[in-house]
């Protein structure tokens with residue numbers, strides 16, 4: 001498990017990972033940030049970027065390795081999540097977050113309400129792209145997003161957005177169980193396109209969240225992929241695949257919706273629903289070897305957390321998980337989050 | 349591809365919705381600095397205040413609306429001394445507005461021009477959410493408002509030279525009225541000298557210092573940490589040895605802890621406006637101190 005990836009945690013005690021973040025204004029014109037994650041024996045650079053401060057006219061340029069501005073949760077680090085694990089949607093779309101090695105241009109439209117437009121070009125070496133797809137001149141991934149938002153009175157704030165990600169994976173590796181129930185290695189080359197719609201609404205009496213607060217957050221995606229899928233020969237181990245490469249077309253969708261209620265100072269409880277829809281899959285000639293699953297993974301999670309201060313939090317989470325076919329799972333997670341050092345930022 | 353066109357249309361619509369502008373767009377972080385801008389600029393400035401008296405200025409989120417206001421601001425006026433450390437840097441960054449970055453003329457920090465108390469010698473979170481750069485609740489000593497008003501008027505003039513004379517005149521007028529009011533308040537508050545009080549957070553340090561009150565205990569075990577039952581028990585013990593008369597809280601704090609201690613230690617719990625808008629009478633900076641003193645004198649009777 002690479003550092004920073006948040007797959008299903010191991011049973012028992014487990015130091016998931018530790019992040020070290022350094023950020024500072026380099027000068028009046030630039031700000032830089034480096035985030036390194038440590039997980040047991042692995043170290044990975046989660047982020048390393050610069051951002052302009054002084055271009056003016058609402059324009060900012062970011063370059064390096066950064067979290068994409070698409071969707072809502074994508075720019076949040078795991079310690080800022082309202083649940084102990086990632087939602088299924090981001091898991092299936094990006095693993096954890098869409099992390100870009102490239103450039104982001106953002107424009108805050110000078111207006112009374114919040115209107116922000118952004119485009120990103122990136123190498124696209126990570127899912128939904130692939131290492132080989134990123135190894136080219138030009139961009140492997142393109143992304144664009146628009147966010148709007150405002151307050152309603154002093155008690156309500158909201159933000160909504162629409163985002164688009166296009167990647168060009170080449171020989172993107174995957175593993176599936178073929179029709180003989182034997183593991184088969186697949187490789188996809190083609191085009192991957194994703195739409196994401198996001199919405200967040202927050203409430204606190206007169207904007208003071210100390211006593212009570214409420215947050216609703218939901219995102220929806222549609223992804224279509226078309227190209228060629230190859231299934232490597234696994235007949236030696238009794239598999240059905242025999243090195244066939246043929247047209248592949250798939251459409252998936254999914255959503256999550258979550259609500260978190262701060263019912264007393266320092267205490268919050270939350271409920272999250274996750275649903276994915278395998279949608280339609282056209283496997284071409286590979287239909288003879290690979291299953292076209294109509295499975296609809298889902299999960300319901302309930303959490304309770306307590307924050308002794310702004311810098312520490314304990315969390316208990318119960319989940320009824322139907323994300324694996326045929327094996328519903330009940331999961332209990334106890335989590336402890338701690339941040340040291342200078343004051344973190346209060347994102348919306 | 350039609351998508352970028354759609355985005356462009358959205359942007360154009362938003363631009364059309366942009367209102368006619370006064371000379372300066374000012375974003376004040378807290379109501380007290382908004383009120384000072386109003387004193388100095390009147391309707392020469394189009395003012396937005398990021399927080400209200402009902403909100404804890406330490407704990408504000410960088411809401412989309414605030415990012416939008418920061419984007420069009422010519423000047424941002426804040427307390428500074430890290431009071432806004434959790435949200436202002438995000439507003440500055442996300443706004444893409446070069447004029448309001450730290451060090452630029454469009455960013456004004458009151459703490460840099462005031463007499464700042466309680467500068468911390470050590471940076472240790474075990475001591476709570478300390479204000480390392482000193483206590484930023486500095487407007488509650490009105491002499492600090494006088495100190496800040498002059499450089500703030502200069503800054504306004506620098507950014508809007510066409511109206512420089514007006515800012516200077518308004519500052520002189522404000523300083524004269526505030527100076528006279530301070531003399532009046534100090535006379536009125538003479539009986540409060542040495543009054544033993546309990547505070548909740550170091551929000552009151554400047555008021556205490558100015559009026560010569562005596563802080564016996566703090567309901568926060570450490571700055572920024574909410575009162576716990578165990579700590580309140582300790583405070584109760586302290587109060588047995590060193591009795592106090594009043595327990596002070598702001599409009600944005602829960603009354604729970606101060607009412608609890610007041611009922612057990614025989615004190616009076618007083619909610620003070622803390623900033624402009626914190627009570628019906630605290631309509632401006634003068635009303636803020638009139639009402640604060642009226643409430644203190646009434647409670648101390």
Ligand SMILES: [Zn+2]
Pocket residue numbers: 406479484485549550551
């Ligand atoms: Zn404070």
